Amino acid sequence: MFLESAPFINQQMLLTWEKSSFSSLMVVIVVKLLRAQTMDAFMSDVFMFSKTVIVFLCYIVDMRLFSWYMILFTVLFLLLSQPFYDGPENIMYFTPPAFDDHVRAADPSVRWLVEFYVTWSPSCVHLEPIISELSLKYSSEKLQFGKMDLGRWPLMAKELNVSMKGTSPQLPTLIMFEGGKEICRIPHVFSDGSVAKGRYRKRDLIRGFDLDNATYKGKTTTVEKKNEKTKTSAKKTK
Incomplete structure (x- = not known):
């Protein structure tokens, strides 16, 4: 995924980082699934940890890529927050x-x-x-x-x-x-x-x-x- 974006980084080293990062992500996702209190909470955790892995890899590849991703993440976080439930209730x-x-x-x-x-x-x-x-x-x-x-x-x-x-x-x-x-x-x-x-x-x-x-x-x-x-x-x- 990130290999073509990092021509000046040792390709084998970057591949190792990618494998380690996504393997760790899979372990975290499985643990969160087992402990999830709601499906909404589980999906929120999946997106959060996935973005954390991407931030980490962007930092390794290129500081400019990392900076742009952080700006994009901040804007989306501020403008596109998770909506509240708006279904039937008796409250x-x-x-x-x-x-x-x-x-x-x-x-x-x-x-x-x-x-x-x-x-x-x-x-x-x-x-x-x-x-x-x-x-x-x-x-x-x-x-x-x-x-x-x-x-x-x-x-x-x-x-x-x-x-x-x-x-x-x-x-x-x-x-x-x-x-x-x-x-x-x-x-x-x-x-x-x-x-x-x-x-x-x-x-x-x-x-x-x-x-x-x-x-x-x-x-x-x-x-x-x-x-x-x-x-x-x-x-x-x-």
């Missing part, structure tokens, strides 16, 4: 006042599973299809789903003890509320401030929040039409 999008009215003032018999996310986090983007699917399957009179964009409401992140740093393992955070009180969250935060590794595969969320519990079963509900404006406004910020 209410919250502002802080709406969160207080619907979650904190909720009837003790009603539980809310709320996702706290930011639009710039790949992990949050990858989780969107799973949360939407769960909301369609499990929403009922006893269990409802919501979302809040912490990028728009950073004070809520501080209030709920959710770190919004770029390397934070708390994005996204899913919290189960009952009667307005938090009863569990993923990822779990220990008393010393350390954060457990979050598992966001569908089966992990079902088990972690006990979504198959018979006490949640009831008449299926849908998000009220009066909240459609809130949902639309929230999606415009993505």
Whole structure:
């Protein structure tokens, strides 16, 4: 691939680098496939590591080629970010006042599973299809789903003890509320401030929040039409 672009580099050495790089890439892809939480996350990792290998080989071949590739990569990264899921769901999008009215003032018999996310986090983007699917399957009179964009409401992140740093393992955070009180969250935060590794595969969320519990079963509900404006406004910020 890169051999014809590098007339001044030892061809055998470059061929060795290519073989080693792409062999390593294949190993990483297999490992990521086995550990992938969603197919979106897996494909994102495949593209990221593939581009990393290309950057490395461009650096070996020619600094000019490397520079142009980095410029192109930066432009594409800024202009063509991965879109948010825009399919069917049964989720209410919250502002802080709406969160207080619907979650904190909720009837003790009603539980809310709320996702706290930011639009710039790949992990949050990858989780969107799973949360939407769960909301369609499990929403009922006893269990409802919501979302809040912490990028728009950073004070809520501080209030709920959710770190919004770029390397934070708390994005996204899913919290189960009952009667307005938090009863569990993923990822779990220990008393010393350390954060457990979050598992966001569908089966992990079902088990972690006990979504198959018979006490949640009831008449299926849908998000009220009066909240459609809130949902639309929230999606415009993505």
